[in-house]
Amino acid sequence: MVQDKPQVLEMVDLFNQLGNNNDLRVYGVHEKTNIDEDKNQISLGIDVLIGTPNKLNIMLSGAGYNVNKLLMFVVDDADILLRNRLDAVIKRISDSISKTQRIFFCNEITEKIEFLSDKIMIEPVFLEADE
Numbered sequence: 001m002v003q004d005k006p007q008v009l010e011m012v013d014l015f016n017q018l019g020n021n022n023d024l025r026v027y028g029v030h031e032k033t034n035i036d037e038d039k040n041q042i043s044l045g046i047d048v049l050i051g052t053p054n055k056l057n058i059m060l061s062g063a064g065y066n067v068n069k070l071l072m073f074v075v076d077d078a079d080i081l082l083r084n085r086l087d088a089v090i091k092r093i094s095d096s097i098s099k100t101q102r103i104f105f106c107n108e109i110t111e112k113i114e115f116l117s118d119k120i121m122i123e124p125v126f127l128e129a130d131e
Helices: 005-018 035-044 053-062 078-083 087-095 111-120
Strands: 026-029 048-051 072-075 101-104
Touching: 005 026, 005 048, 026 035, 026 053, 035 053, 048 053, 053 087, 072 087, 078 087, 078 111, 087 111, 101 111
Parallel strands: 026 048, 072 101
Antiparallel strands: none
16 A cells, blocks of 8 residues: 555556566556456456555455455555545555555654554564664
């Protein structure tokens, strides 16, 4: 999960570069993509789905995908998404996945990050990287 369309495109490009020598199937969705085409592509099978919170929420709530097969639920710039009041969307999507590894990336571990982590993770671990 990323913040906006430019980040979706950037992440898709990054995954395509990193997975250049394998057959990793990467697909990105954002508010400007066609929902029917998105659902068709996902139904064909993908390995990595990258999207904005609201688009993923719309897609996952109405399409009937079995999200319990997801191995990782990753939120990039979680501090920014929470500042934009998207915590309910993140929690709803996370709650729909029974067992998965949940990873939040952020520039700063805020009180909101800690609070949401405690709500959706069993034993959250916070790691800080030195510059």
